[in-house]
Amino acid sequence: MHGPGEPRGGADGATLTIAVPLLPGQSEAWRRVVQELQESWRAEFVAAYRRWGIRRLALWLAPSRPGDLVVIQLELAEDLKDAEERFARSRQPFDRWIAERAYELHGVDLRTGVARYQAELLGLWPEPAPPAAGGPLTVPGAGMIPGSDAPAPARPKRRRRKQQECDHNSRWRP
Numbered sequence: 001m002h003g004p005g006e007p008r009g010g011a012d013g014a015t016l017t018i019a020v021p022l023l024p025g026q027s028e029a030w031r032r033v034v035q036e037l038q039e040s041w042r043a044e045f046v047a048a049y050r051r052w053g054i055r056r057l058a059l060w061l062a063p064s065r066p067g068d069l070v071v072i073q074l075e076l077a078e079d080l081k082d083a084e085e086r087f088a089r090s091r092q093p094f095d096r097w098i099a100e101r102a103y104e105l106h107g108v109d110l111r112t113g114v115a116r117y118q119a120e121l122l123g124l125w126p127e128p129a130p131p132a133a134g135g136p137l138t139v140p141g142a143g144m145i146p147g148s149d150a151p152a153p154a155r156p157k158r159r160r161r162k163q164q165e166c167d168h169n170s171r172w173r174p
Contacts, residue, residue, distance in 0.1 A: 014080050017119040018072045019062075026105045027061060027068045033101050034059060044094035052087060053077040070106070071119070084113040 022030055037045045049057065056075035061068055076083055087095060088111040099110045108117070 015056075015073070015075045016080060017121070018074070018114050018117045019119045020070050020072070020106050020108060020114075020117045021064075022068045022070060022105055023107055024067050030061060030068075030070060030105050033105065041094065041097070048092065048094050048098070051090075051092070053083050080115060084115070087111065088113070 053076050054074055055077050056073075058073040060071040062071055090096075102108050102110045108114075
């Protein structure tokens with residue numbers, strides 16, 4: 001079992017969440033980089049994605065003061081340390097381009113690794129149940145009445161309130 005701050009993952013891999021602050025005024029530039037990854041650098045990004053051993057990637061931009069944060073969730077096919085070492089040794093043009101963008105936007109040298117930016121998982125509710133052999137991940141008690149094996153009753157449909165209008169005397173009426 002993993003501790004609260006440890007990456008979770010499959011047989012050899014890990015799922016981790018990284019939070020890296022953007023330098024002031026770099027939010028739009030970061031959005032453009034993500035757009036470039038999806039468009040003009042797409043083929044190179046897909047090849048790098050495989051080369052780096054990434055199974056799944058999610059990117060967020062979180063507004064914050066004093067500066068915005070980039071939140072990255074990775075599911076790796078292998079250990080994080082192996083992926084970091086391979087990236088640090090890489091001389092691929094795309095890998096260098098990504099490293100340059102990370103330095104420009106975050107002030108971070110990716111060749112020294114990302115583990116220090118890893119977010120610490122403090123809690124997970126409800127705790128996921130282990131997947132059945134070959135089955136999807138399930139959450140215990142999902143759709144159940146707490147403390148019983150009975151399914152939860154269907155929620156009643158909400159009635160829409162009639163839009164209220166204002167008469168000329170500034171009084172509200174239904």
